Amino acid sequence: MSSEGSVEGAADPGGDGKTHSLNVCVAAGCLSSGSEKVKVALEDAVKSHGLEHECKVKGVGCLGLCSKGPLVSVEKENVVYQDVEPGDAAEIVESLGKEAVTRLKCDMESPFFTRQTKIVLENCGIIDPERIEDYLAADGYEALSKALTQLTPHDVVDQISKSGLRGRGGAGYPTGLKWSTIAKSVPDSTGRKFVICNADEGDPGAFMDRSVLESDPFRVLEGMAIAGYATGASQGYIYVRAEYPLAVKRLRTAIRQAEKSGYLGANILDTTFSFRIDIRLGAGAFVCGEETALIASIEGKRGTPRPRPPYPAEHGLWGAPTLINNVETYANVPAIIRHGGEWFASRGTEKSKGTKVFALAGRVRNTGLIEVPIGITLREVVFDIGGGVPDGKKFKAVQTGGPSGGCIPAEHLDMPVDYETLSRVGSMMGSGGMIVADETSCMVDVAKFFMEFCMSESCGKCIPCRVGTAQMYDLLCKITSGQASMQDLDLLIELCDMVKSTSLCGLGQSAPNPVLSTLRYFRSEYEEHILNKRCPAGVCKMSNEVVHNG
Amino acid sequence: MKAERPSDDKRWRLVDATMRRHGHEPNCLIEALHTVQESFGYLEKDALRYVALSLRVPLSKVYGVATFYHFFSMKPQGKHTCVVCMGTACYIKGAQNLLDSVRSRMVVEPGDTTSDGQLSLLTARCVGSCGLAPAVVIDNKVLGNVTESRLSETLGRSVEHEL
DSSP states (O other), rough: OOSSSTTTTOTTTTSSSEEEEEEEOOHHHHHHHHHHHHHHHHHHHHHHHTTTTTTTEESSOOSOOOGGOOEEEEEETTTTOOOOOGGHHHHHTTTSSSOOOOGBBBTTHHHHTTTTTOOOOTTTSSSSTHHHHHHHHHTTHHHHHHHHHOOOHHHHHHHHHTTBBBBBTTTTOOOHHHHHHHHHHHOOOOOOOEEEEEEOSSTOOHHHHHHHHHHHHHHHHHHHHHHHHTTTOOOEEEOOOTHHHHHHHHHHHHHHHHOOOOBSSGGGGGSSBEEEEEEEOOOGGGEEEEEEEHHHHTTTTOOOOOOOSSSTTTGGGGGGOOOEEHHHHHHHHHHHHHOOOOHHHHOSSSSBBEEEEEEEESSSSSSSSHHHHHHHHHHHHIIIIIOOOSTTTTTTEEEEEEGSEEEEEGHHHHHOSHHHHHHHTTTTOOOSSSEEEESSSSSHHHHHHHHHHHHOOSSSSSHHHHHHHHHHHHHHHHHTOOOOHHHHHHHHHHHHHHHHHOOOHHHHHTTTHHHHHHHHHHHHHHHHHHHSSEEESOOSSSHHHHHHOO | OOOSSSSOOHHHHHHHHHHHHHTTOGGGGGHHHHHHHHHHHHOHHHHHHHHHHHTTHHHHHHHHHHHHSSTOOOOOSSSSSEEEEEEEHHHHHHHHHHHHHHHHHOOOOOOOTTSSSSEEEEEOOOSOGGGGGOEEEETTTTOOOHHHHEEEHHHHTTTTGOO
């Protein structure tokens, strides 16, 4: 496993004998920084220098450091160029095989590259996500072939259990246990079981799943097929956000290519195992990340959750036993089957194994996609990998877990990032969004931001969530406009407790978390708004007028 | 009984193709609505009625689904769209100010279209370009690290010069 960035140790993925390969990041981040034009300019430069037979230009998935895009990596040479413009193309092409262009070089010795451990992202930035040949050259489908020809379904579940992999969607349920439950479940009357991939990445501030789907879609398909084999399902669905058109397009291409090459469809690799995957588009409802709501949505209904039990493992899609895992969970599976569960379990902490992909964003120097061993400290992530807070500002908090998570203050920067520790300090692992806030952010305003989110995303089925989030939002508005009293704060805390303990699904149960965690660590900011009608960060606009009248 | 197409518009064929691909099963309702929106830009009432009849789903259910999901729009969009991402990373980096500036400059509220039909202003929960926050999507093109001046310049270029 290369830990020195994404280029070292790459095979010749195209297998076409060209000496050089310029890999241009064409994931969403770099695309919006103009990488498509850079790619065209590089292709032109290769032609005009007569190097068509020695050098190829390839579009690849996420190279990680989105803030410095467009990024171009020179394969096998451990060189990544940042902020590349079309005008730089000739210089880059001329430097091939010689000294790299110093003024464009990323510092590959910087912690951003050296501190990462890549399992899920091992192919990101190396393979062309629209060519199955590239994936195959990078040991793709080796795991599926091993599972089908050397392992029984029971062995596969066993390896996943041994690996200690836990659900990467946020809650951290042991994946092996989930798989074994569905493997043991009796299929419905027509003999069906289903495998679903939850790619409805609705957390604002999270883009890990999108990057994986855009950079290495075959990996997710392979993980799902292995899951199908292990659990006895022959049909899979990927529920993906319609807001991610590029990911949807690459998935469609990947499914078509996998079917053509015999890695999906009937009698995969000439065995008796058959597995199909269909795409279902989400339509912008955060609650559909909840498994029973997601199932309702695939069935073509409004995405409202239902009480559990029965769990989807017994009674899921169309009443059949259904396995639901997140994109990143499936993306871990091929590596586990290839190297064995123990190999995976040797990374991470005692209770949280392996690595976690985070989307690092907000007030931090290096924003982008990172993969780190679980158990790394927050300080290492924010200050070493992330490069700290820019513009000489002071660090205030890290927000993890999106609207269901919380804000972690500076005093906890040295704690390890794992499922248990994060929930102990009032946040959660979540799907992997990590947003850094500095002194210019008002924590009450951040809490209000998330409450507004939960309020409008509440599906309206249960009253605590539907009404409670609206009441809490009103109270937060009162506080941030300087019109609240200390009684309002008490009421807010009471409502938090009520909504948390009586809501039907995870959305409502976790909606109070941002308020509770900011109250726990930044209570003085709340009090400052209430008692002195002042926003310490200068974000909230106080309406003094109303206070005088009222 | 086969439902009758609301008009001769060729785009209905695309909608039919989606429903046919799923055997006109009621569970392809969301897929069908996606195709309607993709082809027509929004979900008009006739379209909802047509899909309801074709899939044998009560119109009330179709309406329920169409209004439940944020991605579906029941109003026609302007010639251009400007989507301000309001995800956490963008919010922390000042997306609210960007939204306010478009609002006052173009005289349009989020979710609405300018009176001349030129520009629809929308907000997004998160467009997933957090590494480039704050992000704005103008006519399906993502702009990263947006500042107020850059946004107004881009809007000026793509929208106003056509007036």
